[in-house]
Structure formats: C-alpha cells, structure tokens
Amino acid sequence: MIPTTPPVEAPAAPSATIAAAPLTPGSTQLVPEQGSPTLEQPDDSSPLPTQSDPNVEDAVEAEEVVEGGDYETDNDSGYSFEDTGSSTTSLADSVKQYRRENGRTYHSFREGVYALPNDEFEQERLADEHPEAQVIGIDLSPIQPGFVPPNLKFIVDDAEDEWVISEKFDLIHVRMMVGSFLNWPQFFTRAYNQLHPGAYIELQDVTGLACDDTTFTYDPPSCRFAEWWKLVTEAFEKSGRDMDAAVQHKERMEAAGFVNVTVIDFKWPINTWPRNKKLKTIGMWSKENTLDALEALAMAPLTRVLKWTPEEVQMLLQGARQDIENEGIHAYWNIRAVYGQRPE
Numbered sequence: 079m080i081p082t083t084p085p086v087e088a089p090a091a092p093s094a095t096i097a098a099a100p101l102t103p104g105s106t107q108l109v110p111e112q113g114s115p116t117l118e119q120p121d122d123s124s125p126l127p128t129q130s131d132p133n134v135e136d137a138v139e140a141e142e143v144v145e146g147g148d149y150e151t152d153n154d155s156g157y158s159f160e161d162t163g164s165s166t167t168s169l170a171d172s173v174k175q176y177r178r179e180n181g182r183t184y185h186s187f188r189e190g191v192y193a194l195p196n197d198e199f200e201q202e203r204l205a206d207e208h209p210e211a212q213v214i215g216i217d218l219s220p221i222q223p224g225f226v227p228p229n230l231k232f233i234v235d236d237a238e239d240e241w242v243i244s245e246k247f248d249l250i251h252v253r254m255m256v257g258s259f260l261n262w263p264q265f266f267t268r269a270y271n272q273l274h275p276g277a278y279i280e281l282q283d284v285t286g287l288a289c290d291d292t293t294f295t296y297d298p299p300s301c302r303f304a305e306w307w308k309l310v311t312e313a314f315e316k317s318g319r320d321m322d323a324a325v326q327h328k329e330r331m332e333a334a335g336f337v338n339v340t341v342i343d344f345k346w347p348i349n350t351w352p353r354n355k356k357l358k359t360i361g362m363w364s365k366e367n368t369l370d371a372l373e374a375l376a377m378a379p380l381t382r383v384l385k386w387t388p389e390e391v392q393m394l395l396q397g398a399r400q401d402i403e404n405e406g407i408h409a410y411w412n413i414r415a416v417y418g419q420r421p422e
Contacts, residue, residue, distance in 0.1 A: 214243060237265075246274045252281040257319040262326070266334035273420045279336065280417035283324035286311075287348075287409050294409040301407065302397030303348070306376060309394070313379035327416040336418030346411040348402055364411065365402055372398055 215232040226232070235242075238259055250269050259265050269279050287296055287307050299305040311321045331339050347361035348368055372395050380386040380394075401407055 212245075214245070241268050241272055243272070246277075247272055248274055248277045250277075250279045252279070252283075254283060255281070256283045256285075256323045257314045257321045259323075260318050262320070262323055263330055263333065266330050266336070270334045270336060270420055275420055276422045278417055278419050279331070280415065281324070281327055282413065282415045283327070285322065285324045285343075285412040285414050288345075288412050289407075289409045291408055293407050301401045302394060303401035303407070303409070306372065306394055306398040309384065310375050310379055313383040316383050317379075324414045324416070327414070328418075331416065331418045335420070337421050339416065339418035342415045344413040344415070346413055348407070348409045348411065349405055351405040351408050361410075368402055368411075369399060372402075 209227060209229055211229060213230045215230065216235050216237055238261075250273065266279075273279065287294070287304065289295070294300055294304060296304050296308060299308050314321050328339050328341050345357070346364040347357055349365040350358045350361045352358050352361060373391075376395065377388065377391055380391050381388060386394075
C-alpha cells in the first residue's frame with residue numbers, strides 16, 4: 079500500500095549514492111549507485127593527467143580493490159544487462175582497469191568526470207534493507223561484491239546519460255548528489271518520466287556549512303576546515319557542478335511536474351559539541367563521515383582543477399582534521415530532504 083505521504087526520517091550518514099526503498103511489495107526501484115559529486119575538467123584547462131604523469135600510478139585491476147569481488151567474466155551473478163543500451167552490455171577490460179592517482183583509485187569509465195574515489199573507503203554504501211523490492215544499481219565501476227541479493231542487479235553506466243532502463247519505478251531516492259549533474263532540470267525530467275503515476279522521488283543533500291555563533295565563519299574562512307569547503311566548492315563550480323544545487327531542488331521539481339513537494343531541513347553538527355544528547359550522537363557519526371570524506375572530496379578537484387600539488391592538499395587536510403576534532407568550533411552541516419510525487 080502506498081502511503082499518502084512517504085516517511086522522511088532524519089537522513090542517514092552522508093554517502094555518495096542514490097538508493098531506493100520500496101513503497102509496494104514487488105515494486106521496481108532505481109538505485110544509481112555512486113552517483114555522487116562528479117567533476118568535469120574546465121574547457122580552458124589542460125587535459126587530465128595520464129598514467130605517465132607524476133600523480134598517476136599504474137592502472138589497477140578491479141580485483142585488487144574489491145575484496146571477494148569476482149569480475150573475471152561478464153556473467154557475474156551480481157550483474158544483469160537486460161533492456162539496456164550498448165554501453166552497458168558488458169564489462170570491458172578497460173572498465174575494470176582503474177586509474178590510480180595520488181594514492182587513491184578512480185573510475186576508468188568516463189575517466190575524470192567523476193571526482194570521488196571508488197576504492198574500499200567509498201564502497202560501504204548500499205544497505206540490504208528491502209528484500210521485497212526489485213533494485214537496479216547503476217555504477218561507473220564494477221566495485222560491487224560478487225554475492226548480491228537476488229532482488230538486486232547492477233549495470234555499469236552513467237546516470238547523466240539517457241536512461242535506457244525500460245522499467246518504471248515506485249520510488250527514486252537520491253542522497254548526497256550535489257555537484258553531480260551539469261543539468262539538474264534534465265535529471266528531474268528524466269526521473270519524472272521514469273516513475274509510475276503516484277510514485278515518489280526523494281532527495282537528501284547537503285546545503286553547506288553554517289554556525290549560529292562566532293566560532294566558525296565560511297567567508298572569509300575562519301579555519302582550515304572552512305577553507306577546505308570553500309576550495310572544494312570553488313573547484314566544483316569551475317567545472318560547472320553546483321554544490322548548492324539542493325537549495326533549488328523544490329523549484330526544479332515543481333517545474334518538472336512534481337506535486338506535493340515538501341522540504342525538511344536538518345542540522346548535522348560536525349562533531350560532538352552540542353549539549354543535546356541526540357545532536358551529540360548525530361555529531362559523533364557526522365564527524366566520522368566528514369573525516370572520511372575530506373580527502374575523497376578534495377584531492378581530485380584541488381589537484382585537477384585548482385592545480386594544487388598532492389602535498390599542498392595533505393597540508394590543508396591536516397589542518398581541517400584538527401578543526402573537526404575541535405569541539406570549540408560549533409559548525410554544522412545543513413541537510414535538506416525534499417520529496418515530491420508524480421501526479422496520479
């Protein structure tokens with residue numbers, strides 16, 4: 079039974095994924111996995127480094143990155159390529175050759191467009207919480223485990239391309255995708271067309287850092303952590319990717335035809351500085367996620383777009399980590415959940 083209003087709980091820990099949860103038993107859900115902030119090289123900049131460049135190490139096989147993964151053949155039980163275009167019909171050797179850069183591994187499919195790593199630090203994302211749903215995962219790399227639930231299948235593709243999946247869905251759930259798409263209105267139109275009448279789309283995204291006192295300022299940056307976010311945002315924006323896209327989600331959803339669009343805002347403290355027990359717990363998890371995300375979000379954008387050296391990035395990260403541990407800094411992430419419905 080589809081509820082009149084979908085449940086929107088406090089967002090889970092930050093992750094670079096789009097995930098789906100069911101509204102009706104046996105329904106088909108869309109899960110474009112790892113569709114998180116992507117980055118495209120500016121037109122006026124030099125090409126992305128090749129493997130001969132000093133920051134790029136030898137290509138790495140998928141098996142070296144994924145524990146327990148088995149991608150020797152295109153017939154892995156975790157993958158299905160039915161009803162898809164030619165770009166998703168097989169896992170070519172080039173897709174399984176990952177790019178190693180500054181000590182991290184990155185996707186080779188659409189190399190350089192997706193800014194976050196695909197190594198083991200970025201893979202703990204998809205929860206097996208809805209066995210009654212049929213879930214389709216879209217990823218830029220074959221990083222999924224060799225053993226997957228029977229209700230889950232993966233394809234290697236880019237969610238910014240035309241959606242070639244024939245099924246329609248009951249729910250599209252999108253999490254932490256700011257900086258992902260060059261054309262958000264196009265994304266919402268595609269999502270609208272891929273949903274059943276009466277089905278929902280929900281997005282959970284960050285809308286930046288804030289502080290209610292004077293312990294943290296973003297512009298000008300009061301600390302290295304504030305400088306980190308300012309630089310990451312600048313690099314993404316130079317590549318045409320809007321890190322403040324969530325602010326416009328409601329208007330863009332309504333323009334695409336969605337109705338009953340609802341906005342809910344949350345605060346995630348960057349550490350355990352709040353006195354409130356619930357916020358302190360949220361801050362504990364937020365701190366761990368932020369610490370894990372610091373390098374993943376910064377290394378490629380700052381070295382590729384802003385032309386920093388890896389050593390300069392590491393110096394920035396060292397200071398940012400100290401700031402995140404400092405409970406005297408009362409900063410928090412603004413998190414926005416937006417959901418809407420395709421008309422019946």
